[in-house]
Amino acid sequence: xxxxxxxxxxxxxxxxxxxxxxxxIARRIRDESAGVLDFKEGxxxxxxxxxxxxxxxxxxxxxxxGRKRRYYRLTDMGRAALDDQRxxxxxxxxxxxxxxxxxxS
Amino acid sequence: MMPDAFERWLAAxxxxxxxxxxxEVREELAEHYADAVHMHLLAGLPPAAAHAAALAELGDEQAxxxxxxxxxxxxxxxxxAALLGLALLLMYPALLVLPGAxxxxxxxxxxxxxxxxxxxxxxxxxxxxxxxxIEPVVTLAGRGIMAMCLLRIVARALYHHPPIxxxxxxxxxxxxxxxxxxxxxxxxxxxxxxxxxxxxxGEQTLRLRLAGPASLRPLxxxxxxxxxxxxxxxxxxxxxxxxxxxxxxxxxxxxAILAAALWTRYFFRAGRPLLRPA
Numbered sequence: 540x541x542x543x544x545x546x547x548x549x550x551x552x553x554x555x556x557x558x559x560x561x562x563x564i565a566r567r568i569r570d571e572s573a574g575v576l577d578f579k580e581g582x583x584x585x586x587x588x589x590x591x592x593x594x595x596x597x598x599x600x601x602x603x604x605g606r607k608r609r610y611y612r613l614t615d616m617g618r619a620a621l622d623d624q625r626x627x628x629x630x631x632x633x634x635x636x637x638x639x640x641x642x643x644s
Numbered sequence: 645m646m647p648d649a650f651e652r653w654l655a656a657x658x659x660x661x662x663x664x665x666x667x668e669v670r671e672e673l674a675e676h677y678a679d680a681v682h683m684h685l686l687a688g689l690p691p692a693a694a695h696a697a698a699l700a701e702l703g704d705e706q707a708x709x710x711x712x713x714x715x716x717x718x719x720x721x722x723x724x725a726a727l728l729g730l731a732l733l734l735m736y737p738a739l740l741v742l743p744g745a746x747x748x749x750x751x752x753x754x755x756x757x758x759x760x761x762x763x764x765x766x767x768x769x770x771x772x773x774x775x776x777x778i779e780p781v782v783t784l785a786g787r788g789i790m791a792m793c794l795l796r797i798v799a800r801a802l803y804h805h806p807p808i809x810x811x812x813x814x815x816x817x818x819x820x821x822x823x824x825x826x827x828x829x830x831x832x833x834x835x836x837x838x839x840x841x842x843x844x845x846g847e848q849t850l851r852l853r854l855a856g857p858a859s860l861r862p863l864x865x866x867x868x869x870x871x872x873x874x875x876x877x878x879x880x881x882x883x884x885x886x887x888x889x890x891x892x893x894x895x896x897x898x899x900a901i902l903a904a905a906l907w908t909r910y911f912f913r914a915g916r917p918l919l920r921p922a
Contacts, residue, residue: 584708585711609671
């Protein structure tokens, strides 16, 4: 399934749990959707950098298992944006479900 | 040690980014790749298959490059360059009409658009084509032009050269003294260096055009023409030929202006997604 459009929401949601690096985010999306939300992992980085430029997330360097990694964490602005986007998504799915439901009856 | 396929992927994915940003992004993508390879190895894949799988998971490098360029405002960077190009382009005719400007031919400001174009070439080629052979040529041309400009400025300040139309009648060997002659010779050498570099650049550009956008063609021709006319002007000035010297000088000036105009247009196009890596 094409992730385009919902990727920022998924990233913000995952980062609301704590700081992660890019690979971890990609694996979480793939694994937790049981492979349904399949995407090319390279395209994660333009989205991450775009969110960083918007001030919704921030990056920092940390060492993990002796390796320097670039981690991302949610900012306050990102937290507010996550609430808004989550609400928009729920409205959207409710609307789609309503249409699908009315067609089925 | 990263395999060549991933190195190529990385180079293509980070094209068009500012140098420092590109280095950071490369590091981050290399971390991702190393993690993916490690996971595939743990899953039991042989090393070659693990690398291939990790690379395939990263996806299309052009799509990543486009997304990263968008995220990092590369288009804005090119638009700024285009505005600078326009400003330089307008500066040249403005200088011609300024009182006491001394005319175009020996005014070092004439070469500013040329220097700008050369460095634009460097930026564009580094970002979109990465041909390492271009860099030394552009650097040589830039240094040649700057050396010639500086020497011209020194010569004018020291020896009070006559206004431009009169100086057309003066050949290199008509110089008043030894030091002036040396300065003139050094200036001519700078001109020849720049001319040779422009010609090599034009030729290189023609080769690269095959892999790049077709709109590069007029630029190639102009770069060649500019180099040839600059060399011709240098040659004519050695013998003090008034007519051909003036003619070639104007030809060089006109081709530099046209090249600057085209290059500016090219940068404006680069500001939009029209100019994508081929």
